[in-house]
Amino acid sequence: MQAADRLQSEDLPDSPHARQLRAGFAWLTFDGALEIEFRRSNFDEHLLHIRVNLCLALVISIAFSAMDSVVLGPELNRIPSAIHMLVILPVLLIGLAATFSPERQRVYAPLAVIAVTVLGLSVAAIQIIATLGGISVLFPCLLLSIVFVYFMGGLIFYHALAANVVVMLVYVAVGTALMLPDREFSYDALAMVAANLFCASVVYMHERTSRIRFLEACILREMVARDGLTGIQNRRMFDQHIQRVWQQGVRNQQRVAVLLADIDCFKDYNDRYGHQAGDECLRAVAISLSQCARRPLDFVARYGGEEFAVVLYEASREYVAEVVTRIQRSIAELNIPHEASRVASRLTVSIGAAFVLPSDNRTLEGLIQLADEALYSAKEQGRNRVIVMEAEYHNLRTGRFDKHRGRAAS
Numbered sequence: 001m002q003a004a005d006r007l008q009s010e011d012l013p014d015s016p017h018a019r020q021l022r023a024g025f026a027w028l029t030f031d032g033a034l035e036i037e038f039r040r041s042n043f044d045e046h047l048l049h050i051r052v053n054l055c056l057a058l059v060i061s062i063a064f065s066a067m068d069s070v071v072l073g074p075e076l077n078r079i080p081s082a083i084h085m086l087v088i089l090p091v092l093l094i095g096l097a098a099t100f101s102p103e104r105q106r107v108y109a110p111l112a113v114i115a116v117t118v119l120g121l122s123v124a125a126i127q128i129i130a131t132l133g134g135i136s137v138l139f140p141c142l143l144l145s146i147v148f149v150y151f152m153g154g155l156i157f158y159h160a161l162a163a164n165v166v167v168m169l170v171y172v173a174v175g176t177a178l179m180l181p182d183r184e185f186s187y188d189a190l191a192m193v194a195a196n197l198f199c200a201s202v203v204y205m206h207e208r209t210s211r212i213r214f215l216e217a218c219i220l221r222e223m224v225a226r227d228g229l230t231g232i233q234n235r236r237m238f239d240q241h242i243q244r245v246w247q248q249g250v251r252n253q254q255r256v257a258v259l260l261a262d263i264d265c266f267k268d269y270n271d272r273y274g275h276q277a278g279d280e281c282l283r284a285v286a287i288s289l290s291q292c293a294r295r296p297l298d299f300v301a302r303y304g305g306e307e308f309a310v311v312l313y314e315a316s317r318e319y320v321a322e323v324v325t326r327i328q329r330s331i332a333e334l335n336i337p338h339e340a341s342r343v344a345s346r347l348t349v350s351i352g353a354a355f356v357l358p359s360d361n362r363t364l365e366g367l368i369q370l371a372d373e374a375l376y377s378a379k380e381q382g383r384n385r386v387i388v389m390e391a392e393y394h395n396l397r398t399g400r401f402d403k404h405r406g407r408a409a410s
Contacts, residue, residue: 120167
């Protein structure tokens with residue numbers, strides 16, 4: 001059964017998540033930004049478990065260190081004890097500390113790959129030292145480290161596989177060079193290969209299932225978040241998205257633009273052509289707007305009635321102008337007759353754009369108000385035009401927004 005069959009293909013929205021689900025991911029990797037989104041989501045979902053597992057690993061490591069001193073004896077245990085105290089425990093503590101870092105989304109994955117590789121090599125070194133000293137009972141610790149790397153460190157499949165393969169190859173190479181006892185060493189090496197095969201197989205299937213569930217959950221959220229008539233995002237999703245974008249803009253000092261596009265004389269269109277034609281008109285405009293905002297973080301929603309909103313993050317003046325031009329051109333290319341319009345014989349839109357740099361001393365509501373002021377000005381000046389406001393943001397007077405939102409829609 002294809003992955004997309006779990007959700008009916010014809011019901012899937014045209015979104016990156018749906019396209020990825022249809023296309024599949026044979027190599028257990030998503031395209032572009034989706035891979036980053038999945039890894040962040042997966043990490044957040046398992047963060048508590050990762051912390052618990054690292055604490056558990058610390059306790060087990062201390063217990064094995066104490067047991068090593070008994071099994072190996074004071075003389076043979078000097079180097080293994082130093083490895084435990086100076087390498088294994090600090091590595092686990094650093095990994096645990098990284099999960100509490102504000103930058104954990106960025107730093108944990110690469111740090112974890114290095115940490116588990118060092119951890120595995122350290123356990124392999126202790127095993128080789130013990131074997132050279134005539135004691136071979138420590139090999140289960142090496143198998144436990146393999147299991148930990150695959151299942152408990154919060155790594156994706158390829159990272160866990162790479163770390164364990166490196167440890168296995170180094171162990172085999174060093175053991176061969178040091179001429180460890182042939183029969184025991186060969187048996188141990190085969191056990192490592194088998195453990196890696198079993199664990200890798202289980203982790204691969206688990207991550208594949210997790211990726212499918214991630215895509216399906218995202219698609220379901222998208223379907224709930226879409227406007228029933230036009231198929232694009234609804235007002236609720238606009239409110240959530242603009243809030244996230246504003247906060248991100250404040251943190252990263254990136255400009256944000258909001259474009260409000262309103263169909264000119266839409267009430268007259270409905271009166272002339274009927275509400276069914278009006279619905280088709282809204283759908284056509286929504287599709288056109290969606291095709292005009294093309295970057296991954298660009299966002300288009302139905303704002304209300306015949307009004308649509310476009311949010312642009314990290315927006316330069318040039319990009320705002322480019323998107324506005326695309327919108328005007330795409331609406332013109334629809335070539336929808338509108339004989340009842342007081343502006344033109346074809347359907348047109350008025351666009352108000354607000355383009356600002358978010359800051360702590362200004363509000364998101366002010367940005368939306370400014371876009372509304374710009375749209376109101378476009379309509380006051382005759383419709384079928386674009387007004388972009390930027391400097392006005394700093395002198396915006398609270399109150400005009402409410403008055404303008406009460407105006408006639410057309």
